[in-house]
Amino acid sequence: xxxxxxxxxxxxxxxxxxxxxxxxxxxxxxxxxxxxxxxxxxxxxxxxxxxxxxxxxxxxxxxxxxxxxxxxxxxxxxxxxxxxxxxxxxxxxxxxxxxxxxxxxxxxxxxxxxxxxxxxxxxxxxxxxxxxxxxxxxxxxxxxxxxxxxxxxxxxxxxxxxxxxxxxxxxxxxxxxxxxxxxxxxxxxxxxxxxxxxxxxxxxxxxxxxxxxxxxxxxxxxxxxxxxxxxxxxxxxxxxxxxxxxxxxxxxxxxxxxxxxxxxxxxxxxxxxxxxxxxxxxxxxxxxxxxxxxxxxxxxxxxxxxxxxxxxxxxxxxxxxxxxxxxxxxxxxxxxxxxxxxxxxxxxxxxxxxxxxxxxxx
Amino acid sequence: xxxxxxxxxxxxxxxxxxxxxxxxxxxxxxxxxxxxxxxxxxxxxxxxxxxxxxxxxxxxxxxxxxxxxxxxxxxxxxxxxxxxxxxxxxxxxxxxxxxxxxxxxxxxxxxxxxxxxxxxxxxxxxxxxxxxxxxxxxxxxxxxxxxxxxxxxxxxxxxxxxxxxxxxxxxxxxxxxxxxxxxxxxxxxxxxxxxxxxxxxxxxxxxxxxxxxxxxxxxxxxxxxxxxxxxxxxxxxxxxxxxxxxxxxxxxxxxxxxxxxxxxxxxxxxxxxxxxxxxxxxxxxxxxxxxxxxxxxxxxxxxxxxxxxxxxxxxxxxxxxxxxxxxxxxxxxxxxxxxxxxxxxxxxxxxxxxxxxxxxxxxxxxxxxxxx
Numbered sequence: 177x178x179x180x181x182x183x184x185x186x187x188x189x190x191x192x193x194x195x196x197x198x199x200x201x202x203x204x205x206x207x208x209x210x211x212x213x214x215x216x217x218x219x220x221x222x223x224x225x226x227x228x229x230x231x232x233x234x235x236x237x238x239x240x241x242x243x244x245x246x247x248x249x250x251x252x253x254x255x256x257x258x259x260x261x262x263x264x265x266x267x268x269x270x271x272x273x274x275x276x277x278x279x280x281x282x283x284x285x286x287x288x289x290x291x292x293x294x295x296x297x298x299x300x301x302x303x304x305x306x307x308x309x310x311x312x313x314x315x316x317x318x319x320x321x322x323x324x325x326x327x328x329x330x331x332x333x334x335x336x337x338x339x340x341x342x343x344x345x346x347x348x349x350x351x352x353x354x355x356x357x358x359x360x361x362x363x364x365x366x367x368x369x370x371x372x373x374x375x376x377x378x379x380x381x382x383x384x385x386x387x388x389x390x391x392x393x394x395x396x397x398x399x400x401x402x403x404x405x406x407x408x409x410x411x412x413x414x415x416x417x418x419x420x421x422x423x424x425x426x427x428x429x430x431x432x433x434x435x436x437x438x439x440x441x442x443x444x445x446x447x448x449x450x451x452x453x454x455x456x457x458x459x460x461x462x463x464x465x466x467x468x469x470x471x472x473x474x475x476x477x478x479x480x481x482x483x484x485x486x487x488x489x490x491x492x493x494x495x496x497x498x499x500x501x502x503x504x505x506x507x508x509x510x511x512x513x514x515x516x517x518x519x520x521x522x523x524x525x526x527x528x529x530x531x532x533x534x535x536x537x538x
Numbered sequence: 539x540x541x542x543x544x545x546x547x548x549x550x551x552x553x554x555x556x557x558x559x560x561x562x563x564x565x566x567x568x569x570x571x572x573x574x575x576x577x578x579x580x581x582x583x584x585x586x587x588x589x590x591x592x593x594x595x596x597x598x599x600x601x602x603x604x605x606x607x608x609x610x611x612x613x614x615x616x617x618x619x620x621x622x623x624x625x626x627x628x629x630x631x632x633x634x635x636x637x638x639x640x641x642x643x644x645x646x647x648x649x650x651x652x653x654x655x656x657x658x659x660x661x662x663x664x665x666x667x668x669x670x671x672x673x674x675x676x677x678x679x680x681x682x683x684x685x686x687x688x689x690x691x692x693x694x695x696x697x698x699x700x701x702x703x704x705x706x707x708x709x710x711x712x713x714x715x716x717x718x719x720x721x722x723x724x725x726x727x728x729x730x731x732x733x734x735x736x737x738x739x740x741x742x743x744x745x746x747x748x749x750x751x752x753x754x755x756x757x758x759x760x761x762x763x764x765x766x767x768x769x770x771x772x773x774x775x776x777x778x779x780x781x782x783x784x785x786x787x788x789x790x791x792x793x794x795x796x797x798x799x800x801x802x803x804x805x806x807x808x809x810x811x812x813x814x815x816x817x818x819x820x821x822x823x824x825x826x827x828x829x830x831x832x833x834x835x836x837x838x839x840x841x842x843x844x845x846x847x848x849x850x851x852x853x854x855x856x857x858x859x860x861x862x863x864x865x866x867x868x869x870x871x872x873x874x875x876x877x878x879x880x881x882x883x884x885x886x887x888x889x890x891x892x893x894x895x896x897x898x899x900x901x902x903x904x905x906x907x908x909x910x
Contacts, residue, residue: 289658344765349875418717429710432662441661 183384187392189319190383193460194396196322197372199403200457201281204450206404207411207426209365212358214417215347218408220362224370225401227363229394232373234520236390239380241527247377248471254526264468268484270512271465274371275458275488277505279303282454283492285425289447297493304489307455311462312481315379318459325452332446333403336410339433343413368506369404371513372457373397377520378464462488571603571623572631574688577673578650580641581608586650588615589674592623593688600686604678612653630659633692635666635709636673636728639741639748648716648746655709665695666707668741668748669728676730694735695726702770703757704740716746719883721868724760727751742866749864756855759848762797762816763867769794771823774847778827791824792844795904803872803893810889812869813896816848822906831906845899852897865890 185193202209210217242250247267251260283296283303291299310321376393383389411426414433423429431443439445465484470476492501571592579587589606605622609615620627635654637647647666654660669676677687684690697706704726707715715723727741740757742750752760755772762769776788798817805811822831829836859865870886873893877885 292659344871346871346875350878353878414714416714416718418719419713428658429662432710435663440663 183382184316185319185379185383187385187388189316189323190389190392191396191399192323192326193315193319193379194373194376194393195400196325196453196456197375197460198370198397198400198457200369200372200453201278201285202366202369202371203404203407203453204281204285204425204427206366206369207408207415207420208424209369210362210408211417211420212361212365213354214358215412216352216354217362217420218348218405218412220359220366221370221401221404221408223359223363224367224404225398227367228370228373228397231517232376232390232393232397234524235374235377235517236393238520238524238527239377239389240386241524243386244381246379246381246467246471248468250523252471254523254530261472264472266512267516268465268468270509270516271461271468272484272488272491273504273509273512274461275307275465275484276491276501277509278454278458278461279307279488280492280501280505282450285428285447285450289425289428290444300489300492303451303454303458304485307458307462308481308485310455310459311466312478315382315463318456318463321459322456325456328452329449332449333406335431335434335442335446336406338435339410339414339430342433343410343415345413347412348409368510368513370397370400371510372460374513374516375460375464377516378467569625571625571627573627573629574631575634575636575677575691576612576632577636577638577669577677578641578647579638579672579674580644583645584610586610586615586641586645587672587674588612588619589677590619590627591677591687592625592627593686600689602686602688606674612650613657628659629654629657630661632660632664633688634695635664636676636691637666637668638672639668639670639727640672642668642741642743642748646746647712647743647748651709651712651716651746655713660709662708662710664709665692666709666712667695667726667728667737669730670738671730676728676735679730679733679735681733681735691735694737699768700770701726701737702761702766702768703754704737705761705764716743718868719881720865720870720874720886722749722864722866724757724866740866742864744864750862752855752866755851759852759855760867762818763799763801763814763852763869765799767796767798769797773824774844776827776843776847786828788827788829789824790822790827790840790844792820793823794818794820796820801869801872803876805894807873807877807889810873810893811896812872812893813898814852814869815898815900816852817900817902818848819902819904821904825906837903841901841903845901848901849897849899852899853895856895856897860891860893860895863887863891869893869895 207217210220213220238250242253245253248264251263254260255263279300283300286299287294287296310317373393373396376389380386380389385392407427410430411420414430415423415426420426428443428447431446434442436442462481462484466481469480469483473480573590574593575591577589579589581587585608587606587608589604592603592605594601594603603623605619607615607618607622609618616627616629641647651666654664679687681687681690685693695706705711705724707723707725712723712725715721723743725741725743726737727739728735729738739751739753740760741748742752758769758772771791771793774790774792776790778786778788780786796819800815801812802815803810803812825831829840831837831840856867856869859867865887870890873889874881874886877889
């Protein structure tokens with residue numbers, strides 16, 4: 177495996193990595209989270225996509241100035257060793273929280289829909305072990321796994337037609353009937369479903385074609401936006417506003433709309449396959465946590481991978497009550513993500529103060 | 539070598555974990571009682587009489603077990619029933635839900651439906667119907683020369699063109715109709731007599747309470763306005779007077795090949811106009827009359843007669859619905875699409891009641907069999 181710093185990510189892998197780290201557990205409840213906008217929610221991903229594209233500009237500007245360094249090393253270079261390491265620990269915590277968020281959300285869904293009278297420890301253990309195995313292969317293996325995920329789950333888009341046919345497309349009218357307040361709330365509630373693209377701050381050094389990296393990341397982001405719009409359009413035509421507001425997993429009900437003559441209860445198959453999307457998200461974040469620990473210890477050890485894994489595992493099955501966990505996943509993680517996304521702007525200012533504008537430091 | 543021995547040791551240790559399994563295991567498929575039909579009857583404001591039927595798989599003869607209990611919620615009823623049955627009850631194969639008319643009128647079916655909608659075990663292809671009398675009688679009834687009750691009811695309520703005057707509502711469909719804010723839900727209405735079950739009429743609801751019935755013929759038109767493409771056959775009768783003064787009846791059975799409806803609203807919100815454009819193509823499957831159908835002019839007269847008749851009937855029905863303040867045909871949706879402001883059912887109904895309705899029918903006969 178390419179564990180060293182080899183430029184190993186070609187454009188396709190970059191696009192796949194971005195797409196599949198973004199699509200994950202939050203898509204399951206996207207229509208529910210965005211339901212403040214009523215039937216207008218279908219264009220909210222476009223808005224989110226614009227915000228993502230805007231916040232990508234400072235990120236990529238920062239990355240271009242440090243083409244061989246990930247955010248951990250940029251911190252140490254810009255903020256000094258001690259302060260930099262403090263922020264690095266914060267980022268490691270953020271990454272571990274994201275791993276837990278993805279796993280917890282999925283495992284709860286599995287529990288409600290398939291294993292209603294069992295505990296989640298065993299499925300979670302299986303999920304975690306596979307995650308460790310993939311992450312151990314390095315960023316290139318993760319990117320390849322993301323591509324595999326795309327082919328394993330991408331075909332499910334075609335299942336949308338069943339829900340679409342049964343519903344009424346006319347629900348989308350009147351088109352822009354909403355107010356700023358509900359738009360703001362929707363953006364806040366559903367922004368978690370766009371998270372994942374900030375990982376580019378960490379795997380940028382591994383990208384082969386750095387000049388076009390920005391473009392490739394944008395392609396990935398907008399494919400995801402298109403995907404979300406399609407899913408939300410189907411939700412809008414299939415559900416009533418009340419249903420979108422009250423169903424926690426609208427995707428599960430969209431799966432239920434599928435009628436195949438040779439297969440019943442396709443939602444179980446769909447939710448089963450969703451594990452790929454979960455893994456492609458969690459492996460990305462776990463890799464970030466591992467890289468962070470390695471940068472701090474300045475050597476590569478297996479326990480750098482195992483410690484974040486065990487922490488994220490214990491987070492879910494440990495003594496923390498479900499209620500408190502939900503608070504951390506829904507609030508703390510998202511606010512930390514906002515911080516991380518806006519952080520490059522501050523770093524750019526600092527960079528220009530210390531080294532002058534637009535200079536490369538290597 | 540060292541790794542392999544570690545691995546083997548780990549596997550052996552993992553195998554020992556089997557002993558930690560719980561005493562009560564998940565039952566195997568033979569030990570499950572898969573509920574196929576659930577019936578709900580009215581007892582009083584709080585209590586429901588829940589009846590379930592469970593098919594018993596046997597090699598020679600199909601039999602059905604029926605259990606019933608009183609409870610206030612479906613999930614509570616399941617708890618009670620579980621202690622009565624010798625096998626573990628499961629809702630994963632539920633196919634049909636029946637409500638007695640009394641329950642639907644007095645208590646409202648929303649509570650039961652939402653309780654089942656919450657349960658992820660319940661599948662999506664569960665059909666709902668209202669029965670005259672009690673649901674218990676329907677489930678316990680004997681039906682000669684028919685498959686056992688679970689299969690019979692499931693097949694009867696499955697969408698077919700012949701019964702497409704009703705709305706074949708599954709749980710999702712009913713919840714959608716109930717909460718869409720633009721229509722009144724409808725469900726098939728069954729009657730049970732002489733060892734037969736028949737889809738007799740269509741039951742009309744306001745939110746989750748049954749408020750009335752309408753006929754099969756009206757149901758066909760309503761389904762047409764709702765946008766169903768395949769409609770069941772309709773028969774028409776015309777009275778003519780020949781030149782000699784004799785009265786003559788002309789009977790037509792019309793088979794819809796394809797129906798297309800556009801419902802649009804125009805005009806201000808103070809005086810909305812709903813215009814319905816119904817385009818129908820179809821075949822004459824039965825004709826008794828004196829017209830020469832190969833002659834274009836005579837065929838055209840027939841088409842015009844049919845168009846006016848369908849228009850007249852639809853207008854009559856829609857005006858009646860409008861007066862009663864019910865909207866099973868989802869005409870309010872056309873107003874909602876252009877309404878600016880907060881949409882509630884009350885605004886919808888108010889606008890619907892004062893709307894002017896225009897129906898335009900365009901009919902095309904694509905064939906009339908092999909006789910001229």
